[in-house]
Amino acid sequence: MKNSAIRERRQKVSNLIIKGKTETEIASILCVHRNTIVRDVSFLKKQSHNWLDGLAKNGFIYEYKLSLDKIRDHERELQKLFENSEEIGQKTQILKALDDNSKLYLELLGETPTVHAYKRAIGKYQDQKNVQTA
Numbered sequence: 001m002k003n004s005a006i007r008e009r010r011q012k013v014s015n016l017i018i019k020g021k022t023e024t025e026i027a028s029i030l031c032v033h034r035n036t037i038v039r040d041v042s043f044l045k046k047q048s049h050n051w052l053d054g055l056a057k058n059g060f061i062y063e064y065k066l067s068l069d070k071i072r073d074h075e076r077e078l079q080k081l082f083e084n085s086e087e088i089g090q091k092t093q094i095l096k097a098l099d100d101n102s103k104l105y106l107e108l109l110g111e112t113p114t115v116h117a118y119k120r121a122i123g124k125y126q127d128q129k130n131v132q133t134a
Helices: 003-016 024-031 032-058 062-082 087-108 112-131
Strands: none
Touching: 003 024, 024 112, 032 062, 062 087
């Protein structure tokens, strides 16, 4: 079988797994032997583990957390400035900066479903590794 046909089948397998289909159901849908699907699923798991390991090694999640922490630090500094300010004009500017800071934080949080998915997947991967070593 050509590599492109295998890649195409594995993509279909991946999509069907996401939809909650079992290996037996996928084999039936794709008209292939269940062992073929078992091998495809194994390959996909290994591929995703390598990808997640790369994300963890490259610090994506760590960098994301640092960004959120910096925004929170900025908010605390702005709060201190606001509390120590007596000028109405300056307080108004600080409130605007606080609003902008909050919007930035919320925008970054809006991207978290993917980060949470990465964390869950990494957690599952680590759990599997722990089970395998036990």
